[in-house]
Amino acid sequence: MFSGTAVYALRAVVYLAEHSEERPVRVAEMAANLDVPQNYLAKILNELVHSEILNSTRGKHGGFQLAVRPDGLSLLAVVSPFDRIEQERRCLLGRSECSDHTPCAAHHRWKELGTQLAAFVQETTVADLLGN
Amino acid sequence: MFSGTAVYALRAVVYLAEHSEERPVRVAEMAANLDVPQNYLAKILNELVHSEILNSTRGKHGGFQLAVRPDGLSLLAVVSPFDRIEQERRCLLGRSECSDHTPCAAHHRWKELGTQLAAFVQETTVADLLGN
DNA sequence: CATAATTAAGATATTCACATGATAATATCC
DNA sequence: GGATATTATCATGTGAATATCTTAATTATG
Numbered sequence: 001m002f003s004g005t006a007v008y009a010l011r012a013v014v015y016l017a018e019h020s021e022e023r024p025v026r027v028a029e030m031a032a033n034l035d036v037p038q039n040y041l042a043k044i045l046n047e048l049v050h051s052e053i054l055n056s057t058r059g060k061h062g063g064f065q066l067a068v069r070p071d072g073l074s075l076l077a078v079v080s081p082f083d084r085i086e087q088e089r090r091c092l093l094g095r096s097e098c099s100d101h102t103p104c105a106a107h108h109r110w111k112e113l114g115t116q117l118a119a120f121v122q123e124t125t126v127a128d129l130l131g132n
Numbered sequence: 133m134f135s136g137t138a139v140y141a142l143r144a145v146v147y148l149a150e151h152s153e154e155r156p157v158r159v160a161e162m163a164a165n166l167d168v169p170q171n172y173l174a175k176i177l178n179e180l181v182h183s184e185i186l187n188s189t190r191g192k193h194g195g196f197q198l199a200v201r202p203d204g205l206s207l208l209a210v211v212s213p214f215d216r217i218e219q220e221r222r223c224l225l226g227r228s229e230c231s232d233h234t235p236c237a238a239h240h241r242w243k244e245l246g247t248q249l250a251a252f253v254q255e256t257t258v259a260d261l262l263g264n
Numbered sequence: 265c266a267t268a269a270t271t272a273a274g275a276t277a278t279t280c281a282c283a284t285g286a287t288a289a290t291a292t293c294c
Numbered sequence: 295g296g297a298t299a300t301t302a303t304c305a306t307g308t309g310a311a312t313a314t315c316t317t318a319a320t321t322a323t324g
Binding site: 156159174178181189190192195 | 298299300301302303
Binding site: 024026027028042043045046049056057058059060061062063064 | 269272
């Protein structure tokens with residue numbers, strides 16, 4: 001459903017929500033705990049900084065912190081720099097305009113699934129992923 | 133949701149359901165009509181033959197035919213040689229055993245989405261995709 | 265100011281889905 | 295049996311996602 005990169009981003013954001021309240025968290029610490037390649041994670045975190053989801057501070061005692069409150073951060077916001085999930089809602093058979101003109105029998109249920117997925121990523125926040 | 137290869141397979145099976153009642157259909161014809169690379173399509177069809185979803189006959193007047201009735205052929209059967217969609221139902225964060233031990237708040241709704249997707253591909257048949 | 269710690273960024277490497285090309289195997293038709 | 299049409303299979307190429315490596319930029323501390 002999500003790309004590997006997007007899942008990394010979600011895991012990282014959850015980790016920061018749980019650990020970066022006070023001090024910034026270093027990439028090395030996160031990479032070790034989340035089992036993500038460190039340099040790759042650094043790039044992902046950097047993109048999240050550009051998306052204004054994280055703050056970063058360089059130098060000694062630097063690291064990453066959440067820039068917004070977890071309950072105001074939707075999964076869609078975290079994931080969208082990496083996955084274009086809006087495109088998931090196309091025709092099952094890849095036809096360009098199946099839906100409007102000549103929907104097949106399965107089309108409506110299929111579209112409903114896409115709608116539910118979209119609602120999930122929009123309405124679910126990082127706060128909903130905490131506490132385990 | 134599905135890989136490109138799986139969508140090719142679906143399109144091909146639908147095409148055969150509509151055109152292979154009498155005679156076998158050649159790859160070249162399907163590739164042209166479905167806008168799929170011919171050699172790539174040939175490989176996909178061959179895998180569907182091995183999955184006993186299609187029959188093939190070589191030589192002059194050869195081609196591919198559906199081996200089963202469209203209303204008895206689930207989307208899951210068509211797609212599963214190419215996509216491991218059962219794996220879609222894991223934890224959102226890629227944790228190995230999130231679900232059983234310490235489900236997060238979002239886990240139940242996420243799992244429900246996966247269940248609905250699984251039900252869709254199991255219950256929907258190729259016959260449901262015809263007629264447009 | 266020098267040093268160490270850390271993110272930022274660019275270049276390169278790897279892997280895999282996707283695609284192409286060429287050849288072999290098989291069947292039909294004259 | 296030879297020519298032709300078709301699937302079957304293997305070998306190779308390509309591009310994007312994933313991952314690594316290296317260097318630069320920035321900051322705190324003694």
